[in-house]
Amino acid sequence: MVDQELTGQETANRPLRTIKSFVMRAGRVTEGQQRGLDQGWPKFGLELADGLRDFDQVFGRSASRTFEIGFGMGQATLEMAAAAPEQDFIGVEVHKPGVGALLSGMLAQDLSNIRVYSCDAIEVLRNCVADASLDRLLLFFPDPWHKSRHHKRRIVQPEWAQLVRQKLKVGGVLHMATDWEPYAEHMLEVLNAAPGYRNLAEDGRFVPRPSERPVTKFERRGERLGHGVWDLKFQRTD
Template sequence: MSENHAPTPVPRPASDARRREPMFPDGPAPDPAGSHHERRIRSFQPRRSRVTTGQGEALRRLWPQWGLDVDGMRRLDLGELFDAPGLPVVLEIGFGMGEATAQMAAADPGTGILACDVHTPGQGNLLALAERNGLKNVRVANGDAIILLREMLAPDSLAGLRVYFPDPWPKKRHHKRRLIQPEFLALAATRLAPGAVLHCATDWEPYAEQMLEVLSAAPDFENTQPDGGYAPRPEFRPLTRFEGQGLDKGHVVHDLMFKRRER
């Protein structure tokens, strides 16, 4: 076909154009790390659900101040991020809708919580809770926690690490997607300060058993429990609605608390 007979472009419907525009131009990016990082098995799947009006408003107003994209392109200064040099900072991986995170932040204002997730409604909800309750010690990270740990956090920079109710990936062929693996623990150990605690919780019995086995074998960690078993739920970890529903169904929740060994 010659240039003189080229087909006339069909204008894209306005609705289609709107779908291609980011919902929150100054908010969390859909894929912050892009393609400049290696392809590998992920321990999470992005969850798409509706963002409420309140969550969306919180994202628009508060993300530039309290949010960050995990792009893997810079090293974070945690003192600058929290506007509090010397503040001990705990990383929480996967916070759901953020209710428990907000409760822990309110109960311990002397500790910063860097909360990482990929769930946009939860990000907006946590930001709204932080503003409503006057919490200055919460920052929300959007993206892959592995990239955050490996590329953006300095060695020995974390005062703790929390992994509460991660996806258990129950089917055997999916076990490789579970977050708590030897490779993850080796990376986490480099970012935790000596003596810092890695605290995990799960209501999936087989995953709890795997966690205990893998953590017990990790050379950089030691169990805080003298008997080498599970820990009682500490008072600072709130009983969430999700956990309460599981307990009502007869689920058993296991906490594991392992300390980063002194060098």
Template sequence: MTVPDSAQAGLNADTGMGTDAAARAGHIRSFVRRQGRVSNAQQRYHQEMMAKIGVPYAAARLDFDALFGRVAPRILEIGFGMGETSAVIAALHPENDYLGIEVHTPGVGSLCKLVAEKCLHNQRIIQHDAVEVLRDMLMPGSLAGAHIFFPDPWPKMRHHKRRLLQAPFVALLTSRLQPGGYLHCATDWEDYAQQMLAVLSAETLLENTVSGYAPRPEQRPQTKFEQRGRRLGHGVWDLVFRRRLDSLQAEDDRQNELA
């Protein structure tokens, strides 16, 4: 997962750069590439399944209909970890197509294994930087929804600039949602939840579906880690926003102002 530098926002306005151009100007990565142990099974499924469901990064727009072989709502997940939640959601909603982005090989291999075991036909994976995928590969207005579950909280104050949910990133992601498309985020760090709520609320093309934080939607199954945390009294905060139905004209006006 990655995030543009929050300081870039002021530069965008000064230089007249649009959302895509701003992302192209450079960003601070919200992930650190760790070697992490890859099990034999993860390595095997990664090698076998990515040849079938993997999507190589390329600076060219994806044709979703050709990729999935049908027309259906497309949901993006950024940073799917080990993929347990991704596989459950894809299995429960065969009517949707799911594109997951993750950089770490053990997690990609784990989801590949789950896709094979569950015979999922509606899951694809890109192992690459999320900002570059959003910027270069996804058409504006192409997503029915997006999931960002438990992104790295970067808890130290000096690292907060690496957090994924910053205004420039949210603007880029929102541009890829269709009007009415949703953005569902979740975190177990309260101060990050507060930042998420502030940033998402400030994005003029989005609207909150509730007042403040949302009850956990049924579409997000609880992980074992989350269940354990709740037993220990740890909080989890869900946020569900939607792209405004009247946002196409608003986005055009914003781009014209930046031009």
């Protein structure tokens, strides 16, 4: 695999594929979500155009930092941030209703340890996040792109794994979860082949559902329908 032979600097300089792992959906923004956008974005929103950020300065402190890709409607993000006020969270979501819902929840719960981007997460990682600055990166229930011809759209690819590794601290953890077993196997294959990672699963495959990952309404519904969920944790080793 070509990516295994690249040095860290070569990987950093190599442009990532331009195929998007998401589709921009037109969704209705409710009054509450719009209120969240109007009142919360000026306080907690961050812009891709601002480039590389000093997140110690952004949050006003130095703390353990989690980066979440695709937070959906923000339920899990709010729960994690409320349970760990000593930690900071950076969430990225392209869909406005979800951004509005998260911001509305932050205002309602008086949470200040989350910052939000509303754009392509790969662009944020590449342009706004310093190398070796993240303690965790979360990717929960990304679009599995079921059809074979769409597999190239999956966010979990060798180039992405190396970008994530570049942004994690040594010892930092990439935590992924999916309810689609073929995608779980794809994630496992990509990360097992990626240099500089160690699978934290005892059997070298999947970890039990970690207690720090909230169970969402989406997941509960899947459980009722008999769907499984697979969690993967990989730690940056060097």
